[in-house]
Amino acid sequence: MSVKIGNIDLGDFPLLLAPMEDVSDPPFRFVCKQNGADMMYTEFISSEGLIRDAAKSRQKLDVFEYERPIGIQIFGSDIEHMREATEIATKAKPDLIDINYGCPVKNVACRGAGASLLQDIDKMVAMTAAVVKATHLPVTVKTRLGWDDNTKNVYEVAERLQDVGIKALTIHGRTRSQMYKGVADWTLIREIKRNPRIQIPIFGNGDVDSPEKAANWRLEYEVDGIMIGRAAIGYPWIFREIKHFFETGTFLDGPTINERVDVCTTHLKKSIEWKGSKTGIFEMRRHYANYFKGIPNFKEYRMKLVSLERVEDIEDVLYEIRNKFDTVAV
Known part of the structure; x- marks a missing residue:
């Protein structure tokens, strides 16, 4: 029904x-x-x-x-x-x-x-x-x-x-x-x-x-x-x-680091498209910690993500995260 x-x-x-x-x-x-x-x-x-x-x-x-x-x-x-x-x-x-x-x-x-x-x-x-x-x-x-x-x-x-x-x-x-x-x-x-x-x-x-x-x-x-x-x-x-x-009746594997970075990047791009660069980047900051929750020793990257003001710099950090943590099980 x-x-x-x-x-x-x-x-x-x-x-x-x-x-x-x-x-x-x-x-x-x-x-x-x-x-x-x-x-x-x-x-x-x-x-x-x-x-x-x-x-x-x-x-x-x-x-x-x-x-x-x-x-x-x-x-x-x-x-x-x-x-x-x-x-x-x-x-x-x-x-x-x-x-x-x-x-x-x-x-x-x-x-x-x-x-x-x-x-x-x-x-x-x-x-x-x-x-x-x-x-x-x-x-x-x-x-x-x-x-x-x-x-x-x-x-x-x-x-x-x-x-x-x-x-x-x-x-x-x-x-x-x-x-x-x-x-x-x-x-x-x-x-x-x-x-x-x-x-x-x-x-x-x-x-x-x-x-x-x-x-x-x-x-x-x-x-x-x-x-x-x-x-x-x-x-x-x-x-x-x-x-x-x-x-x-079975559990799907959780998202890989690659998927987390991909979806986070999509979210960021959509945020900038909808709100403009400055507001879009600022309002995205509340989401980073949740996207990468459970990753050990992530604080340094989170601090970078919430402080950067240019989309290119944020994308560079996301690329770094992808390379550094791609073998980490979350």
Whole structure:
């Protein structure tokens, strides 16, 4: 049975790339798509920023044909502004619009957006209904279990948001108060999946960082697909490794040093293409440590990579890494 969001066919068990601020930009999405991500999302975009026509928010609307299916994720605290932002985002021609009711960080949640809507379900439902009415595209939602341990209300949220027209729901297995600490709990996600009233796809998110965990949780928690976030940073191969394990029951060998250098170089080039040389090089710095994680005595190279300002110099260091570490097992 294929999983469908509206008319978007995602195959029998899709792997989704999570929308992550300052990470899920087009260059990163490119390398994840190449390695098997079935569905991806933009970084979350402020509804206020879109309405004000802020350059940073507008740039995040960039979507490319090779990324499809792709969702634009928006967040905000004002219902009318979310409606307007939906109209703006729809014009960028994504495949769907996603609403962020899960972001726990202070400057989002403490301004009445993101996860803070879990404290006001009526407003969340009204906001969602307004977004659904403002676009012809399927609308999906990403949220958490609740605000804290005493208010795990996502069961009610799932029913009510389905009733106003969302086409899929992704649930991160933590409360807002947990932030990213502790262990994700997917038991409530399974309860929602088992609810006979729920007809839309339910995706699980939180702590999936290996093929065996993905396979075990697929069976244990009965979700329709899995969204992967932090485990893909600097390791886009996670998608292909999980798919290989699903298909064969065997582990794919991890990426070689050559592959790590190749994908890192592609990511760098895409970053420069999209953002220009200066910003593209600067923003790539957060990724190097993850691409080469586990390589012994790598610090000297990492320090070079995060300090160099010319693409030719960075490529020289990557070439050096390829030659020096090509026999190292990671």
